[in-house]
Amino acid sequence: MTLQFDKPGTGAEVEEGAVLTPRFGADGLVACIAVDAHDGAVLMLAHMNAVSLRRTIETGEAWYWSRSRGELWHKGATSGQIQRVVEMRVDCDQDALLIRVDVGGDGGCCHTGRRSCFYRAVTFDEGSGARLVPIGT
Amino acid sequence: MTLQFDKPGTGAEVEEGAVLTPRFGADGLVACIAVDAHDGAVLMLAHMNAVSLRRTIETGEAWYWSRSRGELWHKGATSGQIQRVVEMRVDCDQDALLIRVDVGGDGGCCHTGRRSCFYRAVTFDEGSGARLVPIGT
Numbered sequence: 543m544t545l546q547f548d549k550p551g552t553g554a555e556v557e558e559g560a561v562l563t564p565r566f567g568a569d570g571l572v573a574c575i576a577v578d579a580h581d582g583a584v585l586m587l588a589h590m591n592a593v594s595l596r597r598t599i600e601t602g603e604a605w606y607w608s609r610s611r612g613e614l615w616h617k618g619a620t621s622g623q624i625q626r627v628v629e630m631r632v633d634c635d636q637d638a639l640l641i642r643v644d645v646g647g648d649g650g651c652c653h654t655g656r657r658s659c660f661y662r663a664v665t666f667d668e669g670s671g672a673r674l675v676p677i678g679t
Numbered sequence: 680m681t682l683q684f685d686k687p688g689t690g691a692e693v694e695e696g697a698v699l700t701p702r703f704g705a706d707g708l709v710a711c712i713a714v715d716a717h718d719g720a721v722l723m724l725a726h727m728n729a730v731s732l733r734r735t736i737e738t739g740e741a742w743y744w745s746r747s748r749g750e751l752w753h754k755g756a757t758s759g760q761i762q763r764v765v766e767m768r769v770d771c772d773q774d775a776l777l778i779r780v781d782v783g784g785d786g787g788c789c790h791t792g793r794r795s796c797f798y799r800a801v802t803f804d805e806g807s808g809a810r811l812v813p814i815g816t
Contacts, residue, residue: 559811582720584712630801633800634789636782638796662769671682
């Protein structure tokens with residue numbers, strides 16, 4: 543039996559119910575935050591469509607929809623940085639997911655070679671505007 | 680002087696540069712993850728347009744764009760749950776933000792009364808499909 547997602551019901555059903563009814567956007571996607579299951583560090587933000595979400599749930603490994611390549615994306619299939627899903631959570635209105643993952647390979651996530659995609663902080667002053675400063679991740 | 684955002688440059692400039700050039704989507708929005716600055720817990724995922732991002736940077740408090748209401752949203756203006764931005768980060772391709780926040784009021788975030796919007800875990804078995812189970816947040 544293939545996992546199917548029902549359409550969202552009433553607000554109360556979506557927020558307090560026990561059924562996963564993802565609220566996919568007009569583009570067919572929901573955002574998914576991946577955090578490291580070991581220390582909670584935010585690794586990346588990506589998107590899932592119904593097919594990738596189904597595969598993620600059924601296989602226990604993160605599958606995304608690559609918006610830039612327009613294709614299903616089994617995270618780590620090339621790099622070895624497979625994300626094994628320890629826990630998946632959904633938010634109140636079911637349009638965002640959070641996965642706590644065990645990362646395979648070298649434990650990294652970002653295609654630039656860093657562990658996390660969030661490796662720069664935004665600083666601001668009136669003179670120079672909004673600048674980016676590298677941080678350790 | 681009002682803070683302006685330049686258009687994204689080359690891939691290398693976006694990924695390794697020191698200038699914030701947010702890659703707003705076709706809807707004019709970037710996703711923003713808010714985590715509690717004290718323990719790193721993921722509180723919510725929301726969206727910012729250029730105006731709300733500018734206000735967030737300039738005021739140090741989180742301003743979002745409410746997709747459901749179609750309006751600027753100063754988080755906490757009604758509830759008291761103001762999010763003071765301790766640090767803002769941007770991801771590799773600058774289409775996602777992460778803010779570490781100090782939460783005002785009762786310290787909560789979700790409109791359902793919970794601290795975090797991610798208060799349910801997804802479970803799966805062949806028989807009952809994808810179900811949601813409350814977790815402590």
